[in-house]
Amino acid sequence: xxxxxxxxxxxxxxxxxxGIVFVAGALLTAWIIRPSRPNVEKLATYESGxxxxxxxxxQFNVRFYIVALVFILFDVELVFLxxxxxxxxxxxxxxxxxxMWGWFAFVEMTIFVAILGLGxxxxxxxxxxxxxxxxxxxxxxxxxVPPGLYEQxxxxxxxxxxxxxxxxxx
Amino acid sequence: MxxxxxxxxxxxxxxxxxxxxxxxxxxxxxxxxxxLLVLLGALLIPRSWRNExxxxxxxxxIAASAYMLLYKGLPAEPVHLLARTLQLDKMAVAFRLLVxxxxxxxxxxxxxxxxxxxxxxxxxxxGLLMAAMLMSMASNLLLIYLSIETASIxxxxxxxxxxxxxxxxxxxxxxxxxxxxxxxxxxGMSLLYGFTGTLDIxxxxxxxxxxxxxxxxxxxxxAAFLVLAGFxxxxxxxxxxxxxxxxxxxxxxxxxxxFSTAPKLAGLALMMRFLSHFLxxxxxxxxxxxxxxxxxxxxxxxTMLVGNLAAVWQQDARRLLAYSSIAHSGxxxxxxxxxxxxxxxxxxxxxxxxxxxxxxAFLLVSMLKAETGSYKIxxxxxxxxRLSYSSVLMVVVMIALTGLPPTAGFTAKLLVFSALWExxxxxxxxMLLYLLLTGxxxxxxxxxxxxxxxxxxxxxxxxxxxxxxxGSTVLERILAGALxxxxxxxxxxxDWVMNWIEAFTISQ
Amino acid sequence: MIPLSHYLILATLLFCIGxxxxxxxxxxxxxxxxLELMLNAANINLVAFSRYDGxxxxxxxxxxxxxVVAAAEAAVALALVVRVYGYYKIADLDKLNRLxx
Numbered sequence: 001x002x003x004x005x006x007x008x009x010x011x012x013x014x015x016x017x018x019g020i021v022f023v024a025g026a027l028l029t030a031w032i033i034r035p036s037r038p039n040v041e042k043l044a045t046y047e048s049g050x051x052x053x054x055x056x057x058x059q060f061n062v063r064f065y066i067v068a069l070v071f072i073l074f075d076v077e078l079v080f081l082x083x084x085x086x087x088x089x090x091x092x093x094x095x096x097x098x099x100m101w102g103w104f105a106f107v108e109m110t111i112f113v114a115i116l117g118l119g120x121x122x123x124x125x126x127x128x129x130x131x132x133x134x135x136x137x138x139x140x141x142x143x144x145v146p147p148g149l150y151e152q153x154x155x156x157x158x159x160x161x162x163x164x165x166x167x168x169x170x
Numbered sequence: 171m172x173x174x175x176x177x178x179x180x181x182x183x184x185x186x187x188x189x190x191x192x193x194x195x196x197x198x199x200x201x202x203x204x205x206l207l208v209l210l211g212a213l214l215i216p217r218s219w220r221n222e223x224x225x226x227x228x229x230x231x232i233a234a235s236a237y238m239l240l241y242k243g244l245p246a247e248p249v250h251l252l253a254r255t256l257q258l259d260k261m262a263v264a265f266r267l268l269v270x271x272x273x274x275x276x277x278x279x280x281x282x283x284x285x286x287x288x289x290x291x292x293x294x295x296x297g298l299l300m301a302a303m304l305m306s307m308a309s310n311l312l313l314i315y316l317s318i319e320t321a322s323i324x325x326x327x328x329x330x331x332x333x334x335x336x337x338x339x340x341x342x343x344x345x346x347x348x349x350x351x352x353x354x355x356x357x358g359m360s361l362l363y364g365f366t367g368t369l370d371i372x373x374x375x376x377x378x379x380x381x382x383x384x385x386x387x388x389x390x391x392x393a394a395f396l397v398l399a400g401f402x403x404x405x406x407x408x409x410x411x412x413x414x415x416x417x418x419x420x421x422x423x424x425x426x427x428x429f430s431t432a433p434k435l436a437g438l439a440l441m442m443r444f445l446s447h448f449l450x451x452x453x454x455x456x457x458x459x460x461x462x463x464x465x466x467x468x469x470x471x472x473t474m475l476v477g478n479l480a481a482v483w484q485q486d487a488r489r490l491l492a493y494s495s496i497a498h499s500g501x502x503x504x505x506x507x508x509x510x511x512x513x514x515x516x517x518x519x520x521x522x523x524x525x526x527x528x529x530x531a532f533l534l535v536s537m538l539k540a541e542t543g544s545y546k547i548x549x550x551x552x553x554x555x556r557l558s559y560s561s562v563l564m565v566v567v568m569i570a571l572t573g574l575p576p577t578a579g580f581t582a583k584l585l586v587f588s589a590l591w592e593x594x595x596x597x598x599x600x601m602l603l604y605l606l607l608t609g610x611x612x613x614x615x616x617x618x619x620x621x622x623x624x625x626x627x628x629x630x631x632x633x634x635x636x637x638x639x640x641g642s643t644v645l646e647r648i649l650a651g652a653l654x655x656x657x658x659x660x661x662x663x664x665d666w667v668m669n670w671i672e673a674f675t676i677s678q
Numbered sequence: 679m680i681p682l683s684h685y686l687i688l689a690t691l692l693f694c695i696g697x698x699x700x701x702x703x704x705x706x707x708x709x710x711x712x713l714e715l716m717l718n719a720a721n722i723n724l725v726a727f728s729r730y731d732g733x734x735x736x737x738x739x740x741x742x743x744x745x746v747v748a749a750a751e752a753a754v755a756l757a758l759v760v761r762v763y764g765y766y767k768i769a770d771l772d773k774l775n776r777l778x779x
Contacts, residue, residue, distance in 0.1 A: 065760055069753045076749035079742055097182040104185055118206060125213050312740050319747045326754055330761065338761040339774045345755050346709055346771070350700050353716035356744065357693055360723035360737075364686075367727075369736045 063131065070123055077116055084109055184253060191251040194258055196238035197266060201300035204231030205293045212289020221285050228277045228292045232299070236270045239263065250309070254370050257309035257443070261514070264671070265306035265439040268521050272431040273299040275529040278649055279424035282536065287331055287422060294331070295425070298324040298432065305404075305436035309443060311359045311369040318355070318400060318440075321433050322348045328425040329417050340420020347413040348403065355400025361393035371447045380448075394448060398466075401444070404437035407503055408473040411496045418492035423539075426488065427532035430495040431525045434502070438517065442506055449509070463507050467601035470507065471608045473500030478612040481619045487535045487545045490619060491528075494571060497612065498524060504605040505586045508593040516585040518671045523582040523660065527570040530653035534564045537642040537650060547623055551630035559647060561627045566654045568620040573613050578660035578667075583613065685726035693719035704770050706759045710752060717748045 084105065087093065093101045123129060192199070208224055208231075215223045248259035276295060280287075301321035308314040326348065330341030363369055366379030380390055403410040418426040445462060477497030484490040502524070505517040535545065537560045542549055554561040570579030587606055594602040660667055692715050699712030721741045728737025766774065 062760055062764075065756060069756060072749055073753050076746050079746060083739075083742065093181065097185060100182060100185050104188075115206065118209065122209055122213065312736070312743060315740075316743060316747070319751070323750060323754055326758070330758055335765045338758060338765055342706060342755070342758040342762050343771075343774070345751075345758060346700075346706065346713075349710075349713050349751055349755065350697075350716070353696070353713055353720070356717060356720040357723070360689075360720040360727065360740075363731075363737055363740070364723060364727035367731050369740065 066128060067131075070128060074116065074120065080112065081109070188252060191249075193242055194245060194249070194251060195256075196242055197235040197270075198300050198303055200231060200235040200238055201296050201303070204228065204235070204296045205300070207231070208289065208293040208296060212293070215289075220289060221281070221287075224289050224292045225277055225281055228296060229274065231296060232270055232274050232277065235299075236267070236274075239266055239270065250372065251307075254372065255310040255313045256304070256307040257372055258307055260673075261439060261442070262307040264518055265435055265521075266303045268435050268518075268525060269299055269302045269306065269432045271522075272428060272435075272525045272529070275525065276424045276428040276432075278645070279427060279529065279533055279536065280422075281645060282540065282643065283332075283422045283424055286333070291328070291331055291422070291425075294324045294328050295428065298328065298428065302432040302436035305433070306439035308440065309370065309372045311363060311371065314440060314444075315352070315356060315359060318404060318437075319352060321404070321436070322352060325417075325425075325429055325433065328428075329421040331425065332420060332422045336420040338420075340416045344413045344417040347410075351400050351403035351410060354396050355403075358393045358396025358399070361389065362397065365390060365393065371444060376447065397444070398441070401437050401441045402469070404433050405441070405499050405503065406434065406496055407469055407499050408476045408496070411473070411476070411499075414496055415489045415492040418495070419486060419488045423488070423532055423536045426492075427529050430491070430528055430532075434495075434499060435521050435525075438502055438506055438521075442514075445506075445509075461599065461601075463509070463599045463601050466503065467507055467599075467605055470500045470503040470605060473497070473503065474608050474612045475500075478615040478619075482615065484619070485546055485548065487538070487547055487623065490547070490622075491531055491535065494531075494616075494620070495528065497616065498528075500612075501583070501586055501609055504590060504602075504609065507605070508589045508598070508602065510589070510593055512589040512592055513586075515668075515671050516582075516589040519585050519664075519667055520582040522667060522671075523570075523578045523657070526653055526656055526660075527567055527577075527579055530563070530567045530650060530657065531571060533646060533650050533653065534560055534567060537646050538564070540642050540646075547626055550623060551626045554624075554628035557627075560642065560650065561624070563650050563654045564627065565624045566657065568624055570657045572616045572620045574617075576661045577657045578664065579657065581661055581664045583609070682726055682729075685722055689719040689722040689726070691719075692716075692722065704772050706755075706762070706771055709771070710755050710759075714748065714752070717744060720744065 088105045088109070089102070204227075208227055211224050211227055212220065244263060245258055248257065250256070251258055273295065277292070280291070280295070298321055301317045301324065304313065304317040305321060308317050326341050326345040329344050330337045359369075362376075362380075365385050366376045368375040368379070370376060379385075399410065403413075406414045417429065421429065449462065474497055477493050477495075477500060481490055481493035481497065484493060502517060502520060505513050505520060507513070508516070538550060538553075538557070539545055541557050541560065542553065544550075566577065570577035573579045573583035587609060590602045590606040590609070594600065594606065696712045696715030696717075696719060699715065700709045703709055703712065721744055724737040724741045724744070726737075728735050728741075731737055762774065768774075
């Protein structure tokens with residue numbers, strides 16, 4: 001299958017070259033195809049993320065943590081899939097055990113993934129995956145002025161301002 | 171989970187062996203399935219009867235597990251399970267039964283607290299039980315680590331479950347102490363693996379590796395102590411006890427009662443198993459005999475002293491029970507150190523009675539909290555005549571915890587002391603005598619703080635009328651009465667318990 | 679080939695640094711970082727020793743489980759830190775002293 005002239009370090013080198021070619025190719029294609037309309041927002045390092053500037057001890061919204069925690073758990077559990085995948089389908093092992101090996105490996109991993117799936121479904125049903133927008137909290141200061149009054153004043157002031165603008169335009 | 175056997179031929183045999191082992195693990199598998207069922211139930215059962223539904227479901231799961239254990243899971247002779255990762259002998263069966271008993275009581279206690287908690291509470295409880303049962307069987311370093319960690323993570327979450335500042339703070343402190351202890355244990359395990367080339371502590375290679383003259387004694391001892399530190403943390407022995415008062419105060423009360431029994435007993439079983447393999451190796455240890463009894467006995471003495479003396483100053487009933495549980499850990503550890511059949515029997519008897527009296531004490535504190543709205547002992551003053559039922563039971567249970575007749579607490583302490591004495595007089599180390607003397611002396615100290623609650627209840631005058639807050643439920647009253655009754659009954663009928671224990675005696 | 683002793687020395691150093699961090703630092707997050715160092719020190723040991731366990735590679739298997747357990751523990755720890763922060767507005771362990779007696 002592999003050319004025996006390639007040493008095991010040579011294989012790694014091939015992987016490296018392949019990886020570089022793949023990434024460079026993708027970036028190059030994107031660069032050729034995409035229209036160029038830069039603006040400040042687009043030139044930021046992470047277009048829709050946090051600015052990577054400032055102290056690492058800065059505060060983030062707590063919702064990032066929750067999503068990160070859920071992600072980490074499912075991400076790391078998958079580490080068990082890699083050793084499993086290398087032996088799951090080995091024909092020699094399956095033949096030697098009259099097919100028992102395949103069923104064993106299959107059932108074990110099905111149970112494992114099913115439990116993980118239940119965990120994900122549970123997190124979903126509990127609403128941990130929703131990115132809830134915070135609702136502005138209206139503070140009740142206990143002042144004698146009813147809260148409706150402020151809005152009324154705001155409305156009248158805004159209406160007056162609009163009327164003023166219209167007059168100026170005319 | 172062995173993925174690759176050395177040769178192909180035995181692979182089929184080992185797969186078949188795993189299938190044959192499964193029925194012996196039905197108790198644990200039932201609990202594991204129970205965790206999933208409770209999680210599903212927490213999503214599907216309507217809110218109006220969710221707490222009751224989940225509690226009943228958990229009770230059913232625990233009952234099913236106990237049934238499997240008693241009628242399916244009893245091997246004729248000690249067996250190794252799942253590619254020699256678990257060792258199932260009579261000791262393991264006895265400790266698994268004790269764990270299930272404490273789980274049953276914990277769920278029964280949870281009916282009140284459960285209302286305030288989310289459904290995952292019961293799932294974590296069952297997970298903790300499953301891990302504790304695996305702990306009492308584990309004979310492979312990997313399984314030991316995994317079961318301890320599973321139990322610990324469930325315990326951290328349960329601690330934080332009560333909500334509010336106390337819960338979060340206690341959970342974080344418990345977690346940080348616990349995680350450091352388990353990291354230290356893990357490092358010790360990695361060294362032991364390096365010295366012996368195997369993770370199986372029952373394997374011949376483990377013993378021969380430790381006995382080999384190539385490895386100096388100091389690193390081996392260091393590694394063993396690092397591993398023991400992890401076990402001692404679970405048993406809450408000084409100096410690994412710092413988490414105990416905070417966790418008990420912050421955790422929901424039934425969870426705290428469970429921490430003081432199930433993981434502790436499982437940890438003791440683990441320690442007995444580990445030490446028994448280590449002692450055989452240790453005797454020849456490069457020509458040196460290392461005295462485990464001395465070092466661990468010293469820790470047990472310090473634990474008894476610290477637990478009992480610190481308990482005297484406590485104002486909060488939960489912290490008092492926490493220090494009391496530390497003090498009891500010292501005595502339980504002493505029973506382990508006898509290293510004889512008698513010590514083992516005394517340990518089982520003590521463990522059984524300890525579960526009964528500890529859950530009774532936590533239940534009564536929870537009832538007093540419901541009746542007075544406070545955990546402060548000073549707030550119970552003068553209530554003895556008004557809350558006569560719980561006060562009388564409190565007196566009985568506190569006498570049992572002190573270890574005075576006519577309660578089973580006395581019988582249990584007596585058994586441990588006589589095991590220590592027999593161990594000493596039949597040529598054992600003089601450390602056993604010191605353990606015995608410390609146990610006697612600290613019993614006197616224990617009298618002061620255990621009787622503090624009855625003293626406040628009956629002898630102090632009530633300053634003003636206290637408003638009845640919730641009142642205890644009928645279930646709680648019946649359960650507390652039954653537990654107190656059993657404590658008195660087993661004093662007069664200790665042979666009933668002893669007969670049961672005889673059935674689980676291993677030859678040492 | 680790198681001899682075994684180098685791995686062991688590296689692991690010992692990592693473990694000691696991790697232990698020192700957990701003991702001396704007061705910030706809960708820093709303590710968690712120290713914990714990770716300790717766990718990974720054990721992992722290095724396990725994987726290094728596993729080289730000499732020709733047949734079964736038990737050490738590597740153990741290391742995989744440790745990684746997963748460490749992630750679970752870190753997730754629980756961070757969730758608790760977030761909650762504690764929500765109540766106290768600090769992550770300084772010395773100032774968490776509501777539970778006393």
